[in-house]
Amino acid sequence: MQAEKKINSYQTMIGHGPHVLCPTCGSQIHFVTTTAGKKMPCQLQLEYGDRKKTLVTNSGRTVVKAAENMLGYQPHWGFCKR
Numbered sequence: 001m002q003a004e005k006k007i008n009s010y011q012t013m014i015g016h017g018p019h020v021l022c023p024t025c026g027s028q029i030h031f032v033t034t035t036a037g038k039k040m041p042c043q044l045q046l047e048y049g050d051r052k053k054t055l056v057t058n059s060g061r062t063v064v065k066a067a068e069n070m071l072g073y074q075p076h077w078g079f080c081k082r
């Protein structure tokens with residue numbers, strides 16, 4: 001519950017792009033600007049790592065196998081239905 005609260009407060013703090021529809025599958029996504037200056041399509045839900053998933057953090061860093069204390073968005077490509 002505490003973790004969920006933290007995620008919600010971070011979600012309001014962290015600036016991210018407006019919600020758009022993925023042209024391929026129609027899911028709601030948003031773009032996070034990476035350190036390379038690219039716009040990465042990401043899932044809307046901010047979440048913690050589990051040492052398995054890839055997360056794009058607030059600072060735009062893409063972290064593979066993100067640790068449990070890292071917060072970020074999962075790239076949409078793993079979820080795209082087509």
Ligand SMILES: [Zn+2]
Nearest residue numbers: 022024025080
């Ligand atoms: Zn998609």
